[in-house]
Structures are given as structure tokens and as C-alpha cells.
Amino acid sequence: MKLLLPRAELKEALAGLSKVVNARANLLILSHVRLDAEGQTVRLTGTDISQTAVYTITVAEPVPAPVSILIPLAELQAVLKTAQGANVDIEPGRDAVTLTATVAGQVIGRRIETPDLKDWPELAAAADTQPVEPGFLAGLRQALTFASPDDNRPLLKSAYLDVEAKAGHRIVATDSRRLSVFPCETLPLAESVIVPSTRFLNWSRLEGSVQIGAGKGVFTLRCGPWTYSARTVEGVYPRWSQVVPAYDGDRTLELSEADAAMLIKALPGLPTYDNSQEAVVLRMEGDAVRVYSRQDARSPESAVRLESSRHEGNGSLSVGLNRDFFREALQAGFRYWVFQDAVSPLLGRLFRDDKSSTHVLMPIRTIDNDVQRAEAPAQEPQPVSVPVQPESIHKETTPMKKTEVTQSAQTESSSLDKIMAAFEAAKSAVRQAQAALGDLAAHVRDAVREDKSRQREIADVRIALQKLQAIKV
Secondary structure, three states: OOEEEEHHHHHHHHHHHOOOOOOOOOOHHHHEEEEEEEEEEEEEEEEOOOEEEEEEEEEEEEEEEEEEEEEEHHHHHHHHHHOOOOEEEEEEOOOEEEEEEEEOOEEEEEEEEOOOHHHOOOOOOOOOOEEOOOOHHHHHHHHHOOOOOOOOOOOOOEEEEEOOOOOOEEEEEEOOOEEEEEEEOOOOOOOOEEEEOOOOOOOOOOOOOEEEEEEOOEEEEEEOOEEEEEEOOOOOOOOHHHHOOOOOOOEEEEOOHHHHHHHHHHHHHOOOEOOEOOEEEEEEEOOEEEEEEOOOOOOOOEEEEOOOOEEEOOOOEEEEEEHHHHHHHHHOOOOEEEEOOOOOOEEEEOOOOOOOOEEEEOOOOOOOHHHHHHHOOOOOOOOOOOOOOOOOOOOOOOOOOHHHHHHHHHHHHHHHHHHHHHHHHHHHHHHHHHHHHHHHHHHHHHHHHHHHHHHHHHHHHHHHHHHHHHOOO
16 A cells, blocks of 8 residues: 655645654654554644644545554655655555655665554644634734743743733733733733743744644644644743833833834844953934944944934933844844833833833943943933743732832842842952963973073083093093
8 A cells, every 4th residue: 555645745744843853862752753544635744752742634535544654854854855746655564664766867766664554652632722813823923032042941942822911801921121022912812821832833934824722731733734742841930920011111212113224133143342252232312323333442432323213211321232132133023122220121012002011121231341431320210121031921920019029129139239249249250360371381381491491401410421421531
């Protein structure tokens, strides 16, 4: 019995399955793709235990009898790499499978031994799903841009689908240095869930109507021919609403689309300074707005001037920013920014009257810190970091009083300032130690050279003495 699969669909299936299946997995069975065929339906399944992707193909000819086989992902990829025909033939055997494809006008077959189907792991059942708004998948991928890339922080390497927010449903992501919140009309979820950031969910080729669902520790997404399930992240997500600053809008910056597009292109090319390669300075002074950096403290600034953007506020202000973080916020569409001073978090919105989307970005230290400190108020409010291990948002809690929140934020910020000061002191000490080690190495080299010179002089004296002793009087 042969299965005739369209090469184009098989290629698309492997492109997605490779985001889930590890071809070099320590457990050999997890480097395989499972093929299940019955009637006119063929399902290709890949898994790494924590996530599972299923691609469904409808074939023209019904399968005479149900069949299930395992095929190594690497072998399927190798066949498709050179295949040129419209179809790929798959012929299951007792302990092997034969893959046949047309290559350069010739029909070439490849026999591949397959493992026992009994070794295939038992996978969690997919959750029931319901339709969701068309922009959900794009919003999820956009939010995951701002999640932490650290595998050791699974709670932050995720997106939080918040259905308990009073202002509406939200997709939230943070890496503790920035926070992004995107609105959703309605998420068909009974409770909020934490969805891990995976290569499959970040894949831009998912197209079609989307359905989602969650239950029993599993998040499921259906999109076109794909059914994807992943284990939800266990734990308590940070109380993101507590770290969104409430500014009155006295100092704002509204970026034009032209200036934002220019910044997105120009930011990576600005010069870098010492160990602050990521730092740039946003300077607002009078009617002029510019973003600049410099090669070192004595070099002139290299600036990008924002001619068509509007700044409102008294006095001048310089804010140090991580260029990559600022650029990604611009790429996400955030154009309206509210400031308090040079050391407090920046509050970003998609546009001036936007109240649903939020981007909180922490400023950083730059080579112009003296300017920033001079422009900060005498009693500057401390920046509020995004908490990593906050209290549960799933349980009823007693609201904190305003004074308690302020004291908590000041304590956290004070600790952060102490950590930064200790880091700077340690970095300075390391540099001094490196310089001292360099001097020590130079002294050692000089001592070695002097010792070799003395050894040569001693050897010359010994030879002269031997010659003198050999003279007979």
C-alpha cells in the first residue's frame, strides 16, 4: 500500500514540525514524525513532550486501511531537499518505510528502518477550542517579542493571556526591564493562562482562521491545517498593572511615522561607547528632538534629528535608552511617549488617546549621566522595576494603600540603585586589577630578561676562569 502525499503540503508540514521536533534529540523516538492515515485524512505529528504540532492533509485517494508509522524527520527533510515531482510516495513496511520521489527526472526510492510504534509517548489531549478575533495571532507574536529569552526564567519567557483585567482582555509580556500590553476584544478562556514562548508560536507562516482553548495545563491553538498544543507555564505571573506609571502627561513626545521609520533604520548604526554598546540618548530641548550617541566621552555626538515629531514640556530632558529595546517598541507601533524625568520609566502608547495598549521601558545609564542627574528634580521619584515574583493575581487580595505602594517601590528602587552602584564598583575594581596584572606581567618579563643576562655573564666569567687556569706559568 502506498500513500501519495503532495510534495508542497509535505514541505509546509515539515517546515512547521521542525519548530517542534528536535532531529538530534537524546531520546531517539522524539526525532521522528508520526504519520497516521485513515480514509482521506493524513496527520503528521511531531512532539518534544512539552509541545505537540499536528498537520492535517486531505489526500485525493482514500487509504484502503488505517496505517500508523514513524519516520525520522531528518530522512523526510533529506528526501524533500532534492525531490522535484508533484508527489512523494510513502510505502509502509513491517519494520521499514520506503520513500520515493522524482529527482532530475528519475524515480529514486529510499528504504528507512523505523522504530516500534509502541515507543511513541502518550501525549496530552488537545484542549477544546473556540474562534478568536483575527488579530490574536499577530498580537501574540508581537507580545512575545518583549518576553525574556532566558530558558531559566520560564515565567517570563512567556505571554500572559489576561482575561481578568477590568479594562478588558489583554496579552502581556515582560522580561523585567520592559513591559508590553496589547488589547484583545474577547479571549474565549475561562481563566487567565501563561503561554510559553516557542519557535512554533513565533513562526510567521501560520495563516488562516484561529481558534484557541485551554484546560488541564494545556494551551491549544488551531490555525488552518495546524493543531498545536503546549503545556502552560505553572506559577504566578507578575502583577503587571501595578508597575504601569500614572503620569499626568506634562512631558510628552509624539513621534511621526516618518521619524519612527527613520529611527528604526538608524538606531543600529549609531556609534557605540565602551561597555555601553546598546546605549543611546533621547534629547528633548525646546522644539528640537534628537537621538544621539558617541564613540567615547571626548568624541562629538552622532545625532538623528526628529524634524516632524512633537515634544511638549518645560525645560530640557535627556533620557538614556537601550537602542534595541527602543527600536523594538517602535517596530511594535508605539508612537506616543510620556515622561516624568530622566530616571523614571517611560510610558508608551500606540497613539495619543490610546488607553488600552501599554509599553513601559526602563531608562539606562549612559555616558551622559552627569547631564541626566543635573536635569532630574531634587527629589526624583525612584524607577519602579517590573516585579519577577509578585503576589497572585488569581486570588482575591486586599488592595495596598498608596503609601504602602510608594514605600515598596522606593525600597525596591533603592535596592536596585545599590546593586548598580556595587556593579559599577566591581567593574572598576576588575579594570584596576587587570591593569595591575598587566604591570605585573611586564615586571616579570623584565625580571626574566635580567636573569638571562646575568646567567650569560656568569657563564662568560666561568669560561674566562677556565682559560686562565689552563695557562701554565
